[in-house]
Amino acid sequence: MTTPALEVAAVSRRFGGLLAVDGVTFSIAQGGLSALIGPNGAGKTTLFNAITNLFPPTSGEVRFMGRSLTGLDARRIAGLGLIRTFQTARVFPGMTVLENALAGAHMHVGATALAQMFRLPGARAEERALRDKAGALLDLIGLSAFRDAAATDLPMGAQKNLEVVRALMANPRMLLLDEPAAGLNDSETADLAALLTAIRDIGVTIMVVEHNMSLVMGIADQVIVLDAGKLVAIGAPADIQADRRVIEAYVGLED
Amino acid sequence: MTGFFQIVIGGLLQGGVFAAVALGFSLVYRVTGVVNLSQGAFCVLGAMAMYYFQVAFGWPTPIAAAASVVSVVAFGLIVGATTFVPAVAKLPVSSTLVLTAGLLTFFEGVALIVWGNQPYALPPFSGEAPVSFGALRVPSQGLWLAGGIAAMILALWFLVYRTALGRALQACAENAMAARLMGIDTPRMMLLSFGLAAAIGASSGLLVAPITSLQFDSGGFFTTSGFIAVAIGGMGSFAGSIVGGLLLGVAEQLAAYYVSSLFANTLALLLLLAMLLWRPNGMFSSGPVRRVDVRSDAVVHRALIRLPDGRLVALGLGLLVVLGVLPVLPLPNGVLSSLTISMILFIAVLGLDVLMGWAGQVSLGQAGFMAIGGYTAAILATNYDWSPLAGVAAGMALSIACALALSLVTGQLRGHYLALATLTFGLLVDSLTVGLINVTGGPSGLVGIPSFSLGSFDFDTSARMYWLALGVAAVAVFILEGGMRSQFGRALQAVRTDQLAAAALGVNVGRVKLAALCISSALASLSGSLYAFNFHFLSPEMVATPRSFEMIAMLVLGGEGTLVGGLFGALVLTMLPTLVQGLALYKTAAEGALLVATFLYLPEGLFGRFAMLLSRVGRRAAPVKGAPAP
Numbered sequence: 001m002t003t004p005a006l007e008v009a010a011v012s013r014r015f016g017g018l019l020a021v022d023g024v025t026f027s028i029a030q031g032g033l034s035a036l037i038g039p040n041g042a043g044k045t046t047l048f049n050a051i052t053n054l055f056p057p058t059s060g061e062v063r064f065m066g067r068s069l070t071g072l073d074a075r076r077i078a079g080l081g082l083i084r085t086f087q088t089a090r091v092f093p094g095m096t097v098l099e100n101a102l103a104g105a106h107m108h109v110g111a112t113a114l115a116q117m118f119r120l121p122g123a124r125a126e127e128r129a130l131r132d133k134a135g136a137l138l139d140l141i142g143l144s145a146f147r148d149a150a151a152t153d154l155p156m157g158a159q160k161n162l163e164v165v166r167a168l169m170a171n172p173r174m175l176l177l178d179e180p181a182a183g184l185n186d187s188e189t190a191d192l193a194a195l196l197t198a199i200r201d202i203g204v205t206i207m208v209v210e211h212n213m214s215l216v217m218g219i220a221d222q223v224i225v226l227d228a229g230k231l232v233a234i235g236a237p238a239d240i241q242a243d244r245r246v247i248e249a250y251v252g253l254e255d
Numbered sequence: 256m257t258g259f260f261q262i263v264i265g266g267l268l269q270g271g272v273f274a275a276v277a278l279g280f281s282l283v284y285r286v287t288g289v290v291n292l293s294q295g296a297f298c299v300l301g302a303m304a305m306y307y308f309q310v311a312f313g314w315p316t317p318i319a320a321a322a323s324v325v326s327v328v329a330f331g332l333i334v335g336a337t338t339f340v341p342a343v344a345k346l347p348v349s350s351t352l353v354l355t356a357g358l359l360t361f362f363e364g365v366a367l368i369v370w371g372n373q374p375y376a377l378p379p380f381s382g383e384a385p386v387s388f389g390a391l392r393v394p395s396q397g398l399w400l401a402g403g404i405a406a407m408i409l410a411l412w413f414l415v416y417r418t419a420l421g422r423a424l425q426a427c428a429e430n431a432m433a434a435r436l437m438g439i440d441t442p443r444m445m446l447l448s449f450g451l452a453a454a455i456g457a458s459s460g461l462l463v464a465p466i467t468s469l470q471f472d473s474g475g476f477f478t479t480s481g482f483i484a485v486a487i488g489g490m491g492s493f494a495g496s497i498v499g500g501l502l503l504g505v506a507e508q509l510a511a512y513y514v515s516s517l518f519a520n521t522l523a524l525l526l527l528l529a530m531l532l533w534r535p536n537g538m539f540s541s542g543p544v545r546r547v548d549v550r551s552d553a554v555v556h557r558a559l560i561r562l563p564d565g566r567l568v569a570l571g572l573g574l575l576v577v578l579g580v581l582p583v584l585p586l587p588n589g590v591l592s593s594l595t596i597s598m599i600l601f602i603a604v605l606g607l608d609v610l611m612g613w614a615g616q617v618s619l620g621q622a623g624f625m626a627i628g629g630y631t632a633a634i635l636a637t638n639y640d641w642s643p644l645a646g647v648a649a650g651m652a653l654s655i656a657c658a659l660a661l662s663l664v665t666g667q668l669r670g671h672y673l674a675l676a677t678l679t680f681g682l683l684v685d686s687l688t689v690g691l692i693n694v695t696g697g698p699s700g701l702v703g704i705p706s707f708s709l710g711s712f713d714f715d716t717s718a719r720m721y722w723l724a725l726g727v728a729a730v731a732v733f734i735l736e737g738g739m740r741s742q743f744g745r746a747l748q749a750v751r752t753d754q755l756a757a758a759a760l761g762v763n764v765g766r767v768k769l770a771a772l773c774i775s776s777a778l779a780s781l782s783g784s785l786y787a788f789n790f791h792f793l794s795p796e797m798v799a800t801p802r803s804f805e806m807i808a809m810l811v812l813g814g815e816g817t818l819v820g821g822l823f824g825a826l827v828l829t830m831l832p833t834l835v836q837g838l839a840l841y842k843t844a845a846e847g848a849l850l851v852a853t854f855l856y857l858p859e860g861l862f863g864r865f866a867m868l869l870s871r872v873g874r875r876a877a878p879v880k881g882a883p884a885p
Contacts (some may be wrong), residue, residue, distance in 0.1 A: 084759055103746070
């Protein structure tokens, strides 16, 4: 059996008196597309932040490709190939769309700062290759017409897409996307679904936090349901839709 | 033992003024989230107004004192309402901080115009005879000072904690947004805090003026001392401000007496650096740290200036040719040497642009690196017969070493504390250039510095020196432009705007900042060396902290993040006083006013605006505001 991409083992996160995430355990297979769902306040984003050590777990452990993430900072986690996006798009202001995309490739630029300054042939060739790659990805997501525009001038949905492109430029082994469909209309959501499936098909493991059920049920191969900080259910989309506990969590049915 | 207590009393009196300035800082910081660097200038303005009302008009002391406080507060309110309050609303915190440095320069300039540059002392309120307590003697003015400051502290405490107005002020301090939702007029509260701080400054200034001598630029001294006091005590904490001020005063006086008066300042600054390392939030940290970053993110939005390659090359070459032929033209007297100075300063401003404009790290200590480069190269070339080039290289190496040492302190710091640490560094270098008389020649400076030379070729005329500086600047711009248009520049900008998102992409934020600091210090050092070789003379005030503020003004006026922009800032601020004789008196005030006005009305700077007009991007950005086609 291959190592799971991500293993979350008994992770809890406490904020003062509030146990926002309570002993959650699950794992995600390599190459899978998993969705983390749950009602508002279920602790989805907290769990996300605990995985990437933005707010580290108070107890429990997260392993990525078999390696413990305990004590690693955001940069080192990114260095392992685990790249995240943020709930509200955090494109870099004061930079163009293309530059934002290129910024994602930071870890894979081999040329030193000095080589870049002196415009050495190797550095220039590398820069050209990165620009081509970023251009192709922007084209794929429908942003190539705006490559020289200020990133912050894009509508929010397009900024979130740009953030996905920026994350892809980092050659991730696994992507953690925080509500990528928030603020998108139906046709944009369909485009996003196609993009996520395509990313999964090139071998990148994906986990999304998502509210949009049609997106989740359409593309995910595993759904993880969180309610009040606890894991309620985990399984294939069809099973989850039929799961009584999930319906309870969402609709609040009582016996 | 009596001597010891005598010194402590002197220190407490001195410290009382620092505490008052620190209180002003804390008050404004609590309400606005910004440290107002112009606070110290209110002391000087208060004393200056007092001099007019009391000595020139002959008014009785109490009336003159009241009139000076009222007039300084009125002036402060006008300036605050037109500059500071709008800036807090629309600029990032770091820019507002630098804007208040501009206000400090402006106030100093106003004092220079009205008061001239000679020191003034006021007569004591109740005669010259000191008061004796057993063997201890205290100047009678000291009692006035102590009583006055104690009264101010009580009044401030009563206002903030016992009145409805004080509760409104506190609400702004806790959460400006919520305060606004509750119907509190936050801009008015900010202005009120600014006015109150002006009143505190003016009162303490006129109280201390009889026992110290003040001149137009003493405001900088009060600001830095108060800033150090507030950093020791804890930004925003009233108790911390008072304790920090008194501690600093006593420590400086003891150091002056038992060690050396030349190094009293040095010791205080070392104390502060140690404090920043050990406890960056001060002794009395005032509850939770203000969420400055959130606020910055909301307002960090800079015009996007990108020129297409072709136009950039054409512009660069055109500029180089125009600048290159200037010395051949028949220029009026003094113009060529001013051009040379502008060009040399531009090299240091270029470094500042990498650090501030691209990496977003405020530095108030750029002149410190100029001093290191200038003195190292000059001393090695003058006293040890090193070749000037080797001296320049040694200066740059030493500057980078100092930058690495400084980064041990600044590595963990952001925002105000970073600005404070760089200011401290600059002041530390200032105090060493003055204090190490055997090495630097002390206040009277270092003379007999040779011309710069390469092999047997001497750069001994203004024109040659100009071409040298132009060549160095052009090479530096070319190299930096290469870096800025590649991943290095993108990493700098990512760190400037969003460190968290940058780190999540694997950017080593600390190393990127360090690289920017090293580049910046190396260029400042190079500039300082050329400066010394150009004048054949170097004195501490040529490369002291006011120079740091001047270079920030040059950068902002020219355009941050544009590399070439700083040249236009340097040209304007250096050439104007040369071209228009009689302007020299107004230079300081104009420099401050220009910096403030640029921040408020031309945030992209002169060159930035020019490049925006020239660039395609500026025009194309607008229609994108609609939804992009899928």
